[in-house]
Amino acid sequence: MTRPGGPEQVPETGHVDDVAGLDPATTASRPDPLVIRDAATGAAVPDAFQRLWNPHRMAYIDAGRQGEGRGHKDDCPFCEAPHKSDEDALIVVRGDHAYVLLNLFPYNNGHLLVCPYRHVPLYDEATPDELREMGELTQTAMRVLRQVAHCDGFNIGMNQGEVAGAGVAGHLHQHVVPRWESDSNFFPVIARTKSMSQLLGDTRRLVAEGWPTGA
Incomplete structure (x- = not known):
């Protein structure tokens, strides 16, 4: 298809499929912006995802690659936490065989x-005493969270x-x-982002204060 002055021009902002008269081979060869390509050939090409940059988590990732905090007791965060104050380690309660703390990346x-x-x-390597107390702490955690956070349900697992x-x-x-009921809205589903409305220290204090004495 031609017009006076030269061949039909494809608008830079238009989609190739919207322009009549193009060769199907040309349409097929145009890259789909929703297809993720390798970095060597597709760098900076738009795709379906937005980015929330969290460079501070790189230290956590690098430590995992080196085995730190995974298989070594000397650098395990869950072995180190009980030696710190409750506030610094985000510990809610300490039992005889197990304890409860907030997830640093909730x-x-x-x-x-x-x-x-x-x-x-x-x-299956935990002792009966450890399993019993972990179960009791989990039950109490559910009751306290219902009371102080008014939640509608739980995900529990390992x-x-x-x-x-x-x-x-x-x-x-x-x-x-x-x-x-309202926590699975468009923000985490579409934007793949969680909005945290409360500081970890405030959450720890709220749950710790709601924990029953002797439980």
């Missing part, structure tokens, strides 16, 4: 971790081993994540 406000003091990686997604694979820990 999925939701009030995201708790229940850990044995002993550096043991897998659930990732066993790096292949299963455990961030600190060397030390057993159970996640207790409070959920609300």
